Every structure is written in structure tokens, then in C-alpha cells.
Amino acid sequence: MFKEGDKVPTFSIITDKKEFILKEINTYKTVVFFFPKANTSGCTREAVEFSHLIEEFKKLNTLIIGVSKDSPEQQKKFRDKHDLKCELGSDIDGKICEIFSTWVEKSMYGKKYMGIQRSTFLISEECKVLKSWPKVKVPNHALEVLEELKKIS
Numbered sequence: 001m002f003k004e005g006d007k008v009p010t011f012s013i014i015t016d017k018k019e020f021i022l023k024e025i026n027t028y029k030t031v032v033f034f035f036p037k038a039n040t041s042g043c044t045r046e047a048v049e050f051s052h053l054i055e056e057f058k059k060l061n062t063l064i065i066g067v068s069k070d071s072p073e074q075q076k077k078f079r080d081k082h083d084l085k086c087e088l089g090s091d092i093d094g095k096i097c098e099i100f101s102t103w104v105e106k107s108m109y110g111k112k113y114m115g116i117q118r119s120t121f122l123i124s125e126e127c128k129v130l131k132s133w134p135k136v137k138v139p140n141h142a143l144e145v146l147e148e149l150k151k152i153s
Contacts, residue, residue, distance in 0.1 A: 001101040002121060002129045010127070013067065013089035013096055016075035020065055020087055026125045029062040031145055033120040033136070034102045038070040038078035038088075042118070042138045047078070049142035051085040056146055060153050067091050068116060120145060122152075 002008060012021040022030060033050065035043040050057075050064050057064055065087040070078070075088035089096065097103035097116060106115045120133040122145060131148050133141070 001119065001134055002132055004129055004131060006129045008121070008123055008127045008129060009099060011096055011099060013065075013091060014072055015065070015087045015089050016072050016079055017087065020089055022123070022127060024127055026127070027061075029060070029125060029130070029149070030123045031057065031062060031064045031120065031149075032100070032123065033064070033066050033118075033145075034097065034100065034116050035066055035068050035118055036116045038068055038074050039081065043068070044078075044082055046118070046136070046138045046141060047084050047086065047088075048082055049138075049140070050145075051083070053142050053146050054085040057149070060146075060149050062122075062149060063087070065089050067096055069094060069097070122149060 010023055012019055035046055037043055047066055067089040069091050072090045075090055091097055094103050102117045102119050104117045105112055118136040120136055121129055122131040124130050130152055
């Protein structure tokens with residue numbers, strides 16, 4: 001998993017609106033948050049919290065994109081149902097999860113399975129990780145990311 005100072009390789013991902021591209025040099029900072037499944041309680045709460053703060057992030061020249069393995073159609077339904085304002089990327093083949101090392105073995109009730117580890121990355125205009133949050137706890141996480149961004153900016 002990326003740590004502060006690591007360079008993130010360029011990538012593109014299909015969103016529910018268009019294609020998102022992280023280039024070597026961007027005109028904005030980027031928050032990439034990985035979530036396990038659209039329309040589940042924790043994922044909904046996290047996406048809603050980022051959406052409520054989207055204007056604050058924009059003032060700090062920062063774009064927000066949530067990433068899961070849901071299809072673009074599922075992401076669109078998720079956006080529409082909860083009036084989400086952030087981009088939602090569909091990593092169906094898991095390539096972006098692989099780049100960020102967020103596809104991990106998980107365990108629930110003693111059963112092991114593979115899934116997305118809820119994680120967030122704050123990335124500079126030059127594609128360097130400014131801060132990472134592995135194993136995110138949802139309540140107030142978006143606000144925590146915003147406060148960190150304010151300190152850095």
C-alpha cells in the first residue's frame with residue numbers, strides 16, 4: 001500500500017459519468033477513497049459525507065473520486081439514490097485496487113474472502129501521496145481528510 005511520498009502511477013478509470021484520468025501532472029489534488037460495495041450502509045455513509053463536504057474540497061482545488069468494483073450502472077444508481085456529488089469509479093477488473101493494494105483477504109464470521117479494504121489516499125498535483133488512511137473507520141473520515149488537506153494547503 002502506498003505511503004506518504006510514494007509516486008502513484010498514472011491510471012484511468014471509467015466513472016458513472018465519464019473517464020477519470022490521473023496524469024503525471026494534474027491541475028488539482030485528488031482524494032481517492034476505496035469502498036467495498038455501493039449502497040451498503042458504511043459505503044453510503046462515507047460517500048454521503050464526502051459529498052456534503054465537496055464544496056470545501058473544491059475550494060482547496062481537490063477532486064474526490066470513490067472507487068469500488070461496482071459497475072458504472074450500479075455507481076449511477078448509487079449516485080442518484082443518495083444525491084452523491086463525488087466521482088464514482090468502476091474498477092470491475094480490479095486493476096486500480098491492485099495498484100493501490102486495496103484488494104485484500106478479509107474475514108467475517110470465520111470465513112475468509114477477498115474484498116476491498118476501505119482506504120483513502122490524498123494525492124498531490126504531481127501524483128505523490130501526501131497522506132494515506134488504510135483500514136478507514138467511516139464516521140467523520142471525510143472531515144478528517146479535509147482537515148489534513150487544510151494543514152497541507
